[in-house]
Amino acid sequence: MGRLISVLAVVLTCAAIALSADLFRVAGLSLYTEQVLAGLLAIATPLVFLHVSAAGERGRAGAVPWYDAAAAVAGFTASAYLAIRYAGLSELTSKQPWDGLLAAGVLLVLFLEGLRRTSGAALFYTTLAFIVLAMFGGYLPGEFAARSIPLPRLAYYLVWDSSAILGIAIKIIATVVVVYVFFGQVLLKAGGSAFFTDIAMALMGRYRGGPAKIAIVGSSLFGSISGNIVSNVMTVGTVTIPLMKRAGFRPHLAAAIEACASTGGQITPPVMGIAAFIMAEFLQVPFYEVALAAIIPALLFYVALFIQVDLEAAKSKILPMPREEIPRLGRVLREGWYFLLPLAALVYSLFGLNYEPEMAGLVATAIVLALGVLVPFRGKRIGFRDLAVMLRNAGIAALDLFMLGAAAGIMIGALNYSGVGFTLTLVLILLAGGSLVALLVLSAAANIILGLGLPTVGVYIVLATLVAPALVKMGIAPMAAHMFIMYYGCLSMISPPVAIAAFVAANLAGADPNRTGWVAMAFGWTLFVIPFLFVFSGTLLLKGDPLSIAVDLSLAVAGVWFISAAMMGYAARPLGFAARVCHGVAGLCLFMPANAFGAERWINAAGVGLAVALFVREKAVRRRAVAAEG
Numbered sequence: 001m002g003r004l005i006s007v008l009a010v011v012l013t014c015a016a017i018a019l020s021a022d023l024f025r026v027a028g029l030s031l032y033t034e035q036v037l038a039g040l041l042a043i044a045t046p047l048v049f050l051h052v053s054a055a056g057e058r059g060r061a062g063a064v065p066w067y068d069a070a071a072a073v074a075g076f077t078a079s080a081y082l083a084i085r086y087a088g089l090s091e092l093t094s095k096q097p098w099d100g101l102l103a104a105g106v107l108l109v110l111f112l113e114g115l116r117r118t119s120g121a122a123l124f125y126t127t128l129a130f131i132v133l134a135m136f137g138g139y140l141p142g143e144f145a146a147r148s149i150p151l152p153r154l155a156y157y158l159v160w161d162s163s164a165i166l167g168i169a170i171k172i173i174a175t176v177v178v179v180y181v182f183f184g185q186v187l188l189k190a191g192g193s194a195f196f197t198d199i200a201m202a203l204m205g206r207y208r209g210g211p212a213k214i215a216i217v218g219s220s221l222f223g224s225i226s227g228n229i230v231s232n233v234m235t236v237g238t239v240t241i242p243l244m245k246r247a248g249f250r251p252h253l254a255a256a257i258e259a260c261a262s263t264g265g266q267i268t269p270p271v272m273g274i275a276a277f278i279m280a281e282f283l284q285v286p287f288y289e290v291a292l293a294a295i296i297p298a299l300l301f302y303v304a305l306f307i308q309v310d311l312e313a314a315k316s317k318i319l320p321m322p323r324e325e326i327p328r329l330g331r332v333l334r335e336g337w338y339f340l341l342p343l344a345a346l347v348y349s350l351f352g353l354n355y356e357p358e359m360a361g362l363v364a365t366a367i368v369l370a371l372g373v374l375v376p377f378r379g380k381r382i383g384f385r386d387l388a389v390m391l392r393n394a395g396i397a398a399l400d401l402f403m404l405g406a407a408a409g410i411m412i413g414a415l416n417y418s419g420v421g422f423t424l425t426l427v428l429i430l431l432a433g434g435s436l437v438a439l440l441v442l443s444a445a446a447n448i449i450l451g452l453g454l455p456t457v458g459v460y461i462v463l464a465t466l467v468a469p470a471l472v473k474m475g476i477a478p479m480a481a482h483m484f485i486m487y488y489g490c491l492s493m494i495s496p497p498v499a500i501a502a503f504v505a506a507n508l509a510g511a512d513p514n515r516t517g518w519v520a521m522a523f524g525w526t527l528f529v530i531p532f533l534f535v536f537s538g539t540l541l542l543k544g545d546p547l548s549i550a551v552d553l554s555l556a557v558a559g560v561w562f563i564s565a566a567m568m569g570y571a572a573r574p575l576g577f578a579a580r581v582c583h584g585v586a587g588l589c590l591f592m593p594a595n596a597f598g599a600e601r602w603i604n605a606a607g608v609g610l611a612v613a614l615f616v617r618e619k620a621v622r623r624r625a626v627a628a629e630g
């Protein structure tokens with residue numbers, strides 16, 4: 001059975017890459033994209049039931065129970081029928097012929113069960129709730145009433161229509177995300193994560209708190225390419241967390257720093273995460289526009305994290321790494337300089353050549369694969385067996401994503417077909433009472449609540465469908481509205497009680513998971529604040545004249561330092577309560593971007609004045625201290 005699972009996983013990855021590279025058209029096959037997507041589901045669906053047990057256990061070694069084998073056969077048969085008969089039966093959603101209805105019913109049940117096995121009960125019940133809402137939307141009170149869709153018609157629509165299960169989410173996962181999952185596997189096998197970690201060690205090891213700064217630089221480099229938070233924690237954290245603990249960082253601090261640094265990968269160009277690719281489709285803009293808009297917020301996030309780590313190291317008197325343990329930058333670059341080539345190719349393909357994300361990913365993957373085969377890194381090359389393992393691992397990793405894509409399609413389809421989406425948008429606007437700030441607070445709360453049970457991409461898709469239209473209707477730019485939702489969707493990775501990234505890092509550090517989560521939230525405070533700023537001012541999303549952008553960026557960086565000092569209770573020396581308050585107020589005033597509320601430049605000026613006063617006072621205190629010692 002293990003061999004069959006491996007073969008199916010390899011075929012799934014290869015088929016997705018073929019779709020990304022448009023090889024089906026090149027081969028002369030005249031197929032709808034939806035037919036190919038259904039074909040991929042014909043591989044992914046049985047693979048879920050063969051690989052993941054009813055209890056959610058993966059990689060079982062024993063025989064597959066008869067009911068899982070039956071589900072696998074049914075999933076393959078129904079998905080294959082969907083692929084073969086799509087052109088004809090997709091036009092008959094109003095009639096629902098019995099064969100199409102049977103296939104739809106089987107697939108809907110299997111997708112829901114596959115979702116429960118791969119993503120857990122919370123997402124299963126959330127998806128089920130959307131189906132129920134579409135079935136009984138007509139019973140909502142008064143002006144909130146939508147359509148009530150009978151279950152057979154709804155099931156047929158969800159499976160056969162191109163705007164539901166076979167819609168935007170599954171298409172992005174099949175054509176884009178699988179490519180980057182495979183890219184991450186190849187980069188990892190070739191030694192890329194070790195190279196980036198060594199680069200970070202060579203650059204940051206000589207400074208106080210060096211291991212924590214290594215975690216930030218290494219995780220940002222690898223995470224900005226892989227876009228996978230948990231993978232980032234596991235690959236970089238296995239090196240950096242022991243280093244941090246040995247240097248003197250307490251276990252929960254080491255874990256929280258790594259969790260935060262890895263979470264930043266999902267908001268950092270060039271790759272970011274799945275939600276960013278889906279955002280580009282929602283906005284109908286090239287992906288590079290999303291990546292460009294994300295540059296300053298990501299920069300501020302890492303600057304804040306870097307400052308807090310530096311202040312923590314100063315406060316706790318954590319020394320640099322021993323010189324003999326720091327690799328020389330020249331040697332590291334000589335060993336693996338070529339790992340910069342796929343990164344450069346990825347950036348140039350996206351921003352210079354305006355390639356589609358999937359094509360840019362294929363170019364970068366081809367380069368790193370060729371280098372891994374031809375150039376040994378520390379005596380190891382990628383061989384044919386390694387290639388098969390990487391294809392298998394990418395296919396297994398993609399299982400959760402395909403079920404997640406099906407769930408997203410069910411949610412979007414149920415909302416759109418019944419009209420409940422418009423109704424819920426209206427409810428949000430009425431609850432906010434016409435106040436944009438109230439609507440933003442409601443949206444942030446909805447993100448956090450949904451994040452208790454849904455992964456980032458699930459939160460983003462639900463709220464991009466429900467909340468983003470309300471935000472845009474209230475006057476927020478579409479890019480800012482969707483970026484706001486994506487940022488708050490990331491918070492579940494470091495926010496208890498879910499805090500997946502924090503819990504994985506805590507496991508590596510041997511720390512208390514909940515304590516790690518709360519500390520990670522404190523380190524990642526910019527994720528909570530920045531979205532409220534860029535919805536009011538486009539400068540933080542690179543919208544505006546260069547001078548305004550430069551001024552706001554400079555002020556924001558200064559503001560980040562003062563707020564971080566206030567939170568840590570330390571600047572050049574420990575801060576008392578009054579000093580912390582003053583630093584916090586100065587930081588908030590400096591942090592205010594242009595065009596936010598109308599008087600922001602006066603607020604900025606007040607912040608500059610207070611910051612200068614604090615600096616002058618600190619210099620005077622130091623002079624007195626030096627004089628006293630003399």
